[in-house]
Amino acid sequence: MAISAESQQEQMASSESVAAEKKRWTLNDFDIGKPLGRGKFGHVYLAREKRSNHIVALKVLFKSQLKQSQVEHQLRREVEIQSHLRHPNILRLYGYFYDQKRVYLILEYAAKGELYKELQKCKYFSERRAATYVASLARALIYCHGKHVIHRDIKPENLLVGAQGELKIADFGWSVHTFNRRRTMCGTLDYLPPEMVESVEHDANVDIWSLGVLCYEFLYGEPPFEAKEHSDTYRRIVQVDLKFPPKPTVSSAAKDLVSQMLVKDSSRRLPLHKLLEHPWIVQNADPSGTYRG
């Protein structure tokens, strides 16, 4: 994959944590450690940048697989967007390089791994934990939206956990940098708002919906519109068929917040700065933004 030298230089210039100078990275700059995981397009390794001793996650993607799946454009957009974001709850992308066969992404290392696995292990989260995560994601999304970036794919699989227990939004594959309203259909159905399922115009408020779905899933262990058939999930989303099964661990304040986020009319969803003032968030979220169990 050819990423222009110009944008590569720009990329390096903004990677102050790994190296301040403009340079071209190569595999020789890193000691490669244990594998951290496998994705669709390659592998992720723990690595250390030799000069600074900085620990990173090196994501190795095979160009042939990227080409075959026609996702080169998406990757380029992901790199461009993620490399310019600086927020404690957004995984840093320090830089990238490539050789004949592979593309390498130099990523912030998230020591506590995938949130998805934590949720599977615990089945659901306490209100304190859920509220802490939702508040930190709201702050990260407020930051993104302020830079005209819509994430569009907020879900547990795209969230990693840092060493201090802080959430990190990790996957910007579906994100867009926009000044306009978007009409693109993308993402996994379960987290999509009605306007995206129905392919009508959408804006930054899509992320409020997805955060509402996520909040529900944190509390109940499954997303709210889940159904066996794809067509039923579709129908439930479009009709906003939201049900709160009785559960002693979920308060009415939590349900109130979720109901205010999962609103069909995107302009009437609870704005993220208001979410941070909601009583359930104020009473439950840890101000440090970290959850340590």
Ligand SMILES: Nc1ncnc2c1ncn2[C@@H]1O[C@H](COP(=O)(O)OP(=O)(O)OP(=O)(O)O)[C@@H](O)[C@H]1O
């Ligand atoms: N920055 C990171 N810090 C720690 N672990 C990571 C990091 N990035 C990825 N991993 C681990 O490596 C695995 C593979 O990551 P990768 O991003 O390639 O794939 P994915 O997001 O699971 O799948 P997909 O290929 O569909 O995007 C992750 O599931 C996670 O366990």
